[in-house]
Amino acid sequence: MVVITEFKSNRVNNNMSDICKNCSTPVSGKYCSNCGQSTATARINFHYIIHEIQHSIFHVDRGILHTIKELITRPGDSIREYLSGKRITHFKPFSFILILGTIYGFICFFLKVYPENSFAYLQTDAAANNYSQLVFDWMYGHYSFVMLAFIPFYALASYIVFKKSGYNFVEFLVINSYIVGMQILILILTYPIYYFTLSIWGVLLTFLFCYLYQFWVYIQLFGKSSPIKTVCKTSISMVLSFLFVVIASSLVTFVFIFINHR
Structure with a gap:
């Protein structure tokens, strides 16, 4: 014994x-x-790096491609699961937007063709065009961080409008990070159309897809029982977020001009 x-x-x-x-x-x-x-x-080596890349991107149950698939087929339900604690199968929201934002920013900055700048081509003022080009050069050189800076304004607008949903402000940061990440993916996929045509209509169509995607997410997340009401609230949220971004951008521009002309 x-x-x-x-x-x-x-x-x-x-x-x-x-x-x-x-x-x-x-x-x-x-x-x-x-x-x-x-x-x-084990010790980090070349095999380890290859395995981590495959695991992070192509993992069937938790990689970025799995998250993209979920955000395409059932975005609202997928985000709700993440917020409720089922997170191991989801790619983290801020990493998600940083990766896609970096890819899109690199493409635009490298090719020097910016879809959002297409409206500037309508201007006859050469100085205005040059200024727009400088602004977009800087913005796309730091695109992922610019998008992260915008997300709090999107979150604030949606938090105000959907306050009765029970989600707090930080949870709306997560919701809008996934939405913006997928909208950036739409921009990436439709970029060749604009690059080869330089058509404003292509840009408008892309923005339409982005806005429709946002409606779809909020309907799945909040309004399956009353989709029309959710569409109205989502529209108000979009207008509010636009106003917040315009005000913040105007303040930053004013400070920038003030500092450089002292």
Whole structure:
């Protein structure tokens, strides 16, 4: 009996001999019970990088492509699941918008053709065109951060309009991050149309798809029982967010001009 007891004791001690490299907690399984990190932490090499890229992007149950699929087929339901705590299968919202924003900003900045600048071509003032070009050069050079700066205004507008939904302001930051991320994806997919045609109508059609997507998300998220009411609220939210962005942009422009002309 003594031998058996000692054997069991040694086996337990051996199982608990591993130490989590993240929080130094003794672990006995594949994951740390304290912080959740995997115990399989091999040295970082080329194989590790390839595996992480495949895992982050192409993982069937949790990669960015899976999140995009969910946000295309069932956006409102998918976002609701994330907000309710089912998050392991979702790509994180701010990483989502940073990745897509960086891709779109790089494409536009590299090719020097900006869809949003198409309206500036209608201007006859050469100085105004040059100024617009400088503004868009800077904006697309920092596109993902510009979009992140806009999201609080979108979140504030939707929080005001949909306050009775029970979601707080930070949760609306998450909602709008996923929406804006998908709208950027729409811009990426439709960019070749504008690049080869330079048509304002192509830009307007793209914006229409972006706005329709936002309506769809809010209808799934808030208004399955009363979609017409949700469409009206979403429209008000869009107008409010536009006003907030215009006011904030005007203040930033005023400060910029004031500083550079002192």
